[in-house]
Amino acid sequence: ASVSEPAQKCCSENIQPFLTSILEELMGPVSSGFTEVRSLFDREVNEIIQDFQRTNDTTKLKENVDQLMNLPFNSVKMEPCYVKVNLLQELLQDLKSRFKVYHIDFVIQRTQNFMQELMENAVYTFEQLFSPSRQADPAKVATTIEKVKLRVLK
Numbered sequence: 001a002s003v004s005e006p007a008q009k010c011c012s013e014n015i016q017p018f019l020t021s022i023l024e025e026l027m028g029p030v031s032s033g034f035t036e037v038r039s040l041f042d043r044e045v046n047e048i049i050q051d052f053q054r055t056n057d058t059t060k061l062k063e064n065v066d067q068l069m070n071l072p073f074n075s076v077k078m079e080p081c082y083v084k085v086n087l088l089q090e091l092l093q094d095l096k097s098r099f100k101v102y103h104i105d106f107v108i109q110r111t112q113n114f115m116q117e118l119m120e121n122a123v124y125t126f127e128q129l130f131s132p133s134r135q136a137d138p139a140k141v142a143t144t145i146e147k148v149k150l151r152v153l154k
Contacts, residue, residue: 025091030111033084037115038153040081041122044068045149049142056138065134069127072119081119085111126152 048064071077085108092104126148133144 022095026088029085029087029091032087033081033111033115034118036081036084037078037119037122040077041071041119041126042149042153044071044077045126045145049145049149052145053142058134058138058141061141062134065127065130069123071123072116078116078119081115082112085115122152 045068048061048068051064052061088108088111089104092107096102096104129148129151130145133141133148136144
């Protein structure tokens with residue numbers, strides 16, 4: 001009881017007025033990282049479409065979709081997504097001194113884990129939606145892939 005009132009006063013005067021601006025500042029890199037995940041998925045599926053349109057090879061299509069399933073675990077391809085979130089390191093340093101925010105690396109790592117999880121969900125959903133159509137008429141496969149991609153991105 002003796003701590004409650006001073007704690008509430010401290011929060012309302014020293015923290016609450018800054019919360020909106022802090023969240024906006026932190027959301028920039030986070031949003032940028034998730035946008036990069038979306039773009040990477042889009043590019044990878046577009047490459048699958050283009051490759052299939054060139055070759056009409058269903059065996060190669062299966063290989064490409066299997067490779068897509070490994071995308072979340074491909075650190076080289078996911079790196080540009082993760083780099084976007086590394087900007088949090090700089091932003092959180094300021095918060096660390098002002099508000100005693102610790103475990104900055106943990107915040108960045110968790111954000112990157114969520115990005116990988118988002119990509120895992122995207123490729124899994126893509127595979128689940130596309131799998132029944134894989135043996136369809138080759139003339140319609142590219143269109144089907146595009147429709148599935150758009151559905152996943154939605």
